[in-house]
Amino acid sequence: MTTFQQTVYMLDLPETDKETVDTALFLLREVAGEASFTPSAIESERGIVLSEERTRATPQLRNAEDELGYLLKGDVLPTRLPIGSTDVLKTAPRERFVKFYDAYYRPERATLIAVGDFDVDEMEAKIRSQFGTWKGRGKAGPELPAAKIASRAAETHVFSEAGIPNRVALSWVTAPDLRPDTSAVRSEKLVEQLGLQILNRRLSRIASGENPPFIGAGTGRQDQAERAEITQVVAVAQPGKWQPALASIEQEQRRAVQFGFSQAELDREIAEIRARLVAAVAGAATRPTPALAQALVGNVDEDEVFTTPTDDLALFDQVVKGLTAEKVSAATRSLFTAGGPLVYLTSPTPVEGGEATLLSAYQASHSAAVAAGAVQQAQNWPYQSFGTPGAVAERRELAALGATAIRFANGVRLTVKPTKFRTDEILVSARSLGGQALVPADRPSPVWALSSGAFTLGGLGKMSFEDVQQALTSKVYAANFGVDEDAFVLSGKTRPEDLATQLQLLTAFAADPGFAPTGWERLRALSGTIHDQLASTPGGVLGRDAGALLHAGDRRWAMPTREEMAASTVADAKALLAGPLKTGPIEIVMVGDISVDEAVRQVAATFGALPARQDAALPAAALKTAFPAGTLVRETHQGRADQGLAMIAWPTTDFYADMKQARALNLLGQVLQLRLIDEIREKQGTTYSPNAGHSPSETFKGYGYMAAQIEAPPEKLDGFLADAAKIAADLRDTPIGADELQRAKKPLVENLMRQRLGNEWWLSQLADVQTRPEVGASIEQAQAQYEALTAADLQAVARRYLVDAKAWKLEILPEKK
The missing domain is CATH 3.30.830.10 (Metalloenzyme, LuxS/M16 peptidase-like)
Incomplete structure (x- = not known):
């Protein structure tokens, strides 16, 4: 894997026996300093890498390249994309590869990371034996000259190409923060992160409201390969309606700068982030080896100190103790003071007037006064009771699988497998009979939107999706929806102390889905963009058409046309899902750090308390395809x-x-x-x-x-x-x-x-x-x-x-x- 700043070779070993480890270290040592670059190997790889470049050459990549060049105008980074120049790939002689290899594949630039079940002293000895004799060949290559990020007044740029969304971005670009990674620097960035998260929350609520000015919006700050720091506020607009999207994010950003945040908003973000950190601490001992290795690779790339979840939680608690909204508001304000903004617009069709039109729209918005916004009060979670807990009608052990099968009196089934693979992690799925088999074949399928979040974004009968998030701020949970061959699947991931909430949420989605049009309308507005994107590459065309083609034209697997997408409504989803969710068979599968008895108790109080489910089967006709x-x-x-x-x-x-x-x-x-x-x-x-x-x-x-x-x-x-x-x-x-x-x-x-x-x-x-x-x-x-x-x-x-x-x-x- 090659990025702007590093190349990584990683081996995921199935065993840690002597032969496997020795072979792995030998291979890494050969890659690091003994590559021979035979002419035949170079010629073979040319075609392979050029193929990779072709596959990745999409409108989205061309858009990203253009935006990076605009934001980092005059810097070398936009000309150093990891895939390289096709001219160089096609023509570079062997000597050029060898020269680069000798200049940069050197021991003083290399970091070797080993994570897994091994004796540390023994592994160190092996590494010293294999890599101790490695010496760089010739003169070391120079470092890139320092970036020169000039302060720029407000500017505009427009990029148009079929297959990209209508998107508008406000960016503030500053010199990179090259200070050493210390607890003081991290504390400063944590405060900034909290402010940006509050702004994100405000933008999300706007997107979920009535007739929103944009499909979605967000803000963030990132280090761009140690060449610049970029703070952005971005919105994806409905096609042709970028002006209201621009005005909304521009004014929301100014509202945050001018009036700051409330303590209630800050407290919500603190509670949510802390819940995730506490969960990470609980599961620290069972983190997967590849995840640890990737984290270490990231630390090396960013010149950061590796810290444990316990370290992260301790620092967070130290930072937020006594933290005020005023301090967070001031820190956030400082992110938007470095000149600019640089305004960037993407459009699938040319914008009449181009940059001048965009600048005029920005200036019109910027001249409008903003007022302090109202603070949204959190609602109480209304789905804590579904009636009398259900009784267990049958319980049997699946000994060979280490699982237990339970059937409740209302017909709901529960299969539980306690594990210790990940401490404090519980995965849950609730499967309702139906899925692809029950999708109607005589009209456009709604699966395209349901599988992209439209169902959960529709919220619940008693509260919107945004209100659900606010009510459950301090909880660790998830709500995902998918369509399998034979089931509609609600799923989540939680920890033992939040299992009750997780099951309440999934039960509420099954028993009282809101089917609000919010999420559906977001996706429907993108129907033209979706089809343009898919049509712009051969892989996209395959993704669009393969389902129907490989099922002999069966429309249950067909993606709707752009016209069918644009004409669709959330009623299409309701017609498909309402029956299976309300009365059909439900099967719960629960795996993780949970006892069988506790799983039974929690499911009895939620899914087990629902009205009786039909003991149905899929019709034979629905199970046929060709x-x-x-x-x-x-x-x-x-x-x-x-x-x-x-x-x-x-x-x-x-x-x-x-x-x-x-x-x-x-x-x-x-x-x-x-x-x-x-x-x-x-x-x-x-x-x-x-x-x-x-x-x-x-x-x-x-x-x-x-x-x-x-x-x-x-x-x-x-x-x-x-x-x-x-x-x-x-x-x-x-x-x-x-x-x-x-x-x-x-x-x-x-x-x-x-x-x-x-x-x-x-x-x-x-x-x-x-x-x-x-x-x-x-x-x-x-x-x-x-x-x-x-x-x-x-x-x-x-x-x-x-x-x-x-x-x-x-x-x-x-x-x-």
Whole structure:
């Protein structure tokens, strides 16, 4: 991974035995100082990196590059994007790579980080042995000259391109803060953070009001690669309505500067941040190893001291003790005094008058007087009781899974798995029967908006989404909504002391959803932008159309057109969800730091207290879908002429038809991926990242597919489809070797073993375990089935399913202009 300031090589080791650790350290040492840069390797990598550049060349990236160049005018940073210059990538000779490597890949610039279950003294000795002889070659490269950030008066800039949203930003750019990371500096930044968070809260409430001037808005401050500090207030406007969005954020920012904040606003932010810090302290001992490693990498990158959650909480408590709104207001005011602002507007269509029109709009807003705003008072949380707690009708142990299954008298089911994977963490999901299967096929699907937050943003019957957040300020909770194949899923993450609140919130969303149009209208206003974005790249076109294409035109998976999105209303969502949420079967899955008895008690008081649920099943007709017949489909995108995408897919079957066969297909997908990497990436240098894998349905009988795809220049697509078909033929005709089988199987099994040590995996796997016996059997048998698979098993499924005549192919080519 390469950023503006560093390149990171990271190995996530499945074991810490001597051979694995020694090999890892050897590989890192080779990368650090022994790279040979053979001409053949350079030529191969040119194509790969150029492919990465093509894939990332989107309107959003071009927008980001333009804005960075505007804000850091005259600085070198905007010309040093990590991907590099395509001219350099295409033409740089070997000597240039070697010169850069010798100048900057040096021991005095390197930091080696090791996190995991090992003996510290032994690891230090290994590192000293491997890296102690490393010496830099030649002269060290120079550092960049210091940034020169000039004070600028108010300026304006407009960037327009199809596929980007109408967005307006006010920015204040100052010299970078290069002071050492001390507790005094952190204390200062904490106070600033609190002020910006209050301003964020005000903007969020405006966005949730009646006829808001913008779709969403926010503020923040960031260090830009030690070249500048940038404070921004940003709003995404409804298409063509950027003027009221600009006026609103400009005046809200001035209101904060002129009148400051109230103590009640400050106290709310303190309570919310402190709740998160307390939760982090409780879970500190069980933080995942990769997360710790990433945190250390971030500290090195930012020249920061690594601190523990306990340190962070102690500093926070010290800072906020006796902290007044006046002090926070003054600190926030100082962020907006460095000249400017620099006003930046993005638009999917040209803005008449350009910068002059934008400047005029800013000046008109800035000349308007502002008054102190009213402070919103927090409401009491009204969903603390749902009636008499439900009685347990059945309880049984799922001993092999370490879980307990409970059925309440009202039909609600609860599956609990206590774990110690993460201290003080509890994950909860509430699944209502329905999902993709119940989406109507005779009209546009509302799933596009429901899966993007429209349901939860609609709030509850007794309070808006914003009021929910304010009422639950000191709690740790979440409210997410998703659509699975067979269920509508409410989910959250909490800690033991807030479990009651978490369940009350999810129950309220199931029993009394608000269906306020707020969130829906935000997304509906972006319908044109969404479609423009998707049409601007081949990957976007695939994301837009693949659902319907891979289900033979079944409209349940089709994304609505821009016109259908624009005509949609929250009533579409209500028609789909109201019945399943109110009367349908509900299954609760709870995993984490919780006892079974406490889980039962809390669910009895919430979901268990609801009216009786119907013991229904999905209609047989809803469980039917089909894979398309073998053919070649061609579509177009509106992006660069050198961008294209190809996909090939073969129909297979569902997961539970034969679990061993499904896992053989999963492993075959890994083999296909390895061969594509070897052929398409390493030998041909055609693409950065060819993808392959098996996708079996767990709901729709007989449905699944094996697919492979690449993004590459249009002239390479036919060759990829031919190469993929050739690889499929070889997998059918020739058993794979023992080494290749192990290369595919070992990481798959190791990943499964790692996943089983996480709450997230168990939350997803335990769904339907009470009503489908095959679910429990699948969890129990997974590892053993993968380990037992042979080359003959893989050849058998390849012969059965990788049939040339059934292969469905897709090419997405640039639109002719």
